[in-house]
Amino acid sequence: MYYRCWDDSVGRARQDKRAGTQSHSSLLIGMILVDAGFILELLLRAYSEGLRAENDLIFAKSGTIHDLKRDLMLLENQLPFFLLKKMYKRALKCNPHYPSFLHLTCHFFSHYYNQSISIDEVLSPNNPRSSEYRSNLEDPKHFTDLIRTFSATILHYSEAAAVWKMEHSERKYTLHEFDIIPKAGGREEFDENNGELKIPPLKVDDSTESFYGNLMVWEQCYYPNDTFICDYIFLIGYLIKSAEDVSILVRKRILINQLGSPIEIVAMFNRLCKYINVGTENRYSSLFMKLNAYNAVPHHSWIAILKLEYFSTPWRGVATIAAIILLVLTMIQTICALISL
Incomplete structure (x- = not known):
């Protein structure tokens, strides 16, 4: 029945189409x-x-x-x-x-x-x-x-830190607010006793954004339950919120800056982290929890602010100490003057 409807023109067209497919x-x-x-x-x-x-x-x-x-x-x-x-x-x-x-x-x-x-x-x-x-x-x-x-x-x-479930906090902290003593180390870990954070060194240059962005896209598409790279980038972006944070990590030889401006590094990590879906199974959840707990202790923040504002550089520290000595001497002189009256 169907063969009767077949004619040479249709047959030739089908053959040409098949030949074209083979050619492609x-x-x-x-x-x-x-x-x-x-x-x-x-x-x-x-x-x-x-x-x-x-x-x-x-x-x-x-x-x-x-x-x-x-x-x-x-x-x-x-x-x-x-x-x-x-x-x-x-x-x-x-x-x-x-x-x-x-x-x-x-x-x-x-x-x-x-x-x-x-x-x-x-x-x-x-x-x-x-x-x-x-x-x-x-x-x-x-x-x-x-x-x-x-x-x-x-x-x-x-890196051997356990993965803990936690509620992700919208609040973001910077390095100086944590009063962290960054140290280059073999794994990411935080010591609550002395505020010491160990982070593997990371080189940042003009290829870093495309490199990690490319891996993150592939990871989120094919490894949605094992987003190792996304978690790591989010950790770095979590810590770097200002050019000063970048400078701290560069001084501690944790960041190897081959990109140039610290502000550009901050902007780059902000772009990379923009499309990361942060869930409760983040690989560094336990680390975030420790950082939040450390920052919740009031005197840690006070010490951090003191270091940032008055002892961030050797000259600023010397000036602060000199000002304190001058203030103490002035107070002693004032008290002595009052007593003599």
């Missing part, structure tokens, strides 16, 4: 293979200078490779990691003179990890935790997922 598919596959080949060659040339031409156009200017790294980590520019990995293995046939694809990729994006631990140390067989790291890194979806997993894995193994 072939074109897409060809584009993917060309992009994948370029990426693999780029990673290898970045890893070994011996594989570069004498006047390599990509590596002759540092800005070019920097732009390529930024483009290759953007969520909209991703190719499946398993595809690149298989092509790499097939091209090199497990040549022992070349690193694994995981090592090669981590080396290429090492600039973005912002961590004191090196890629070689993390992936070294001599590292007792190497197998734990590798189990989380071996099968990422793509480069963005790998970078997010790598960053979150290092933070996870350097």
